[in-house]
Amino acid sequence: MDVLEAIKSRTSAATLAEPGPSTEQLQTILNAGIAAPDHGRLAPWRFVVLNGPDRQILAKAWADMRLRKTPGTSQADADKEGLKVMRAPTIVVVAARVDAPHKVPSIERIVAVGAATQNMFLAAHALGLGAMWKTGEAAYDDKIKIALGLEATDHIVAFLYLGTTVAKGKPRASKLDDYIIRV
Numbered sequence: 407m408d409v410l411e412a413i414k415s416r417t418s419a420a421t422l423a424e425p426g427p428s429t430e431q432l433q434t435i436l437n438a439g440i441a442a443p444d445h446g447r448l449a450p451w452r453f454v455v456l457n458g459p460d461r462q463i464l465a466k467a468w469a470d471m472r473l474r475k476t477p478g479t480s481q482a483d484a485d486k487e488g489l490k491v492m493r494a495p496t497i498v499v500v501a502a503r504v505d506a507p508h509k510v511p512s513i514e515r516i517v518a519v520g521a522a523t524q525n526m527f528l529a530a531h532a533l534g535l536g537a538m539w540k541t542g543e544a545a546y547d548d549k550i551k552i553a554l555g556l557e558a559t560d561h562i563v564a565f566l567y568l569g570t571t572v573a574k575g576k577p578r579a580s581k582l583d584d585y586i587i588r589v
């Protein structure tokens with residue numbers, strides 16, 4: 407698929423199912439990630455791939471977060487929330503590691519990881535896979551980061567859910583004129 411066509415036709419999937427990306431497709435997606443522009447070539451990206459049963463690591467950490475953060479939540483409700491991560495066969499947690507002091511500001515390193523995530527999203531789309539980019543409370547929870555093997559100082563930029571599109575998301579309305587300040 408032509409890159410402009412991929413950009414134009416990409417939307418988030420509303421529902422994903424099996425099959426997820428093959429090992430080869432996953433390599434293509436991750437390699438697309440590390441091809442992103444990156445000030446200083448510091449390679450601030452880190453990836454945690456959760457396939458199949460490995461998603462339970464995130465599901466459990468998520469349930470634990472809910473029990474910790476929302477007193478009175480039942481174990482069953484916490485587990486149910488955690489199990490939402492099962493909505494895709496594969497999750498790639500995309501994180502930015504920006505703790506090393508450097509003249510390139512942290513925000514630029516985090517933005518580079520955002521660019522990596524979008525490259526990955528487009529690569530998945532070009533391979534015929536569906537994707538959703540999620541963050542939410544879990545992305546900012548230190549204990550979840552540790553459970554995933556990340557550092558508490560890492561920034562989770564995306565939980566990139568990957569799989570086969572069952573239901574497409576809404577197409578985007580074109581609104582370019584709303585955002586042009588001067589052209």
Ligand SMILES: Cc1cc2nc3c(=O)[nH]c(=O)nc-3n(C[C@H](O)[C@H](O)[C@H](O)COP(=O)(O)O)c2cc1C
Nearest residue numbers: 416417418419538539540541542563564575576578
């Ligand atoms: C950094 C980032 C975080 C996001 N987090 C969430 C999220 O937690 N939940 C959600 O429903 N959408 C989230 N989104 C938005 C969706 O992934 C999606 O991009 C948006 O709804 C627009 O739809 P589209 O991708 O089909 O254009 C996030 C997007 C970005 C860029």
